[in-house]
Amino acid sequence: MVTSLRHPRQLMIVAHPNRSASWQANKLVLLALSVPSLGIAIGFAMVGAWPILPFAGLELAALGSALYVVNWKLQYRHVITLTDDEVRIDKGFYLPRQSWRFDRAHTGVAIEREPHPWEGPGICLQHRGEAVRVGEFLNREDCLALLQLLRRELRVRSDSSAGFAAF
Incomplete structure (x- = not known):
């Protein structure tokens, strides 16, 4: 631009x-993906499949990190x-x-x-x-x-x- x-x-x-989205929009996308993902992971953890919980957390941390890095690179002027x-x-x-x-x-x-x-x-x-x-x-x-x-x-x-x- x-x-x-x-x-x-x-x-x-x-x-x-x-930029297709601002940092605020990226945080809302991350939140929208976190709620169902963590909800499903907690459900599996409650029935005994607790190893899913750390993987869901790692997945969301990786997505959040990727969104942050891309947003930071798009601040170049x-x-x-x-x-x-x-x-x-x-x-x-x-x-x-x-x-x-x-x-x-x-x-x-x-x-x-x-x-x-x-x-x-x-x-x-x-x-x-x-x-x-x-x-x-x-x-x-x-x-x-x-x-x-x-x-x-x-x-x-x-x-x-x-x-x-x-x-």
Whole structure:
């Protein structure tokens, strides 16, 4: 998903993976699966098949852990801030873990051809020999939206996809 917010002297573009459910919705799914699973396990334990109870608990713990890890990974963001003088790229979960600052006058967009028609093109921001790939987790439509925003603001330095109708 790509969103942009324009201030008088700044454009902020935020790219993040699509999420089908929030953490609250995932907890409700876990609760909805826990009640019948533990109810059945307790029923079996009451008739003497007590070894089912730890396995039901392990199963729910594994599901809860998987939902948490996936939700955490979906918090990843690329924030591209364009001002009159600079381009700033921040990548990270919840807060920036990596940051780059480039002079806007010497920054350009490099577009790499998509490996498959369903995938989006690769997008790199280049500055004096350094390249930072952005939006690699985006689907095709979001990748094209990001590319359109960046093309309006920065010049295209290299385009290996020239001639394709999608651009």
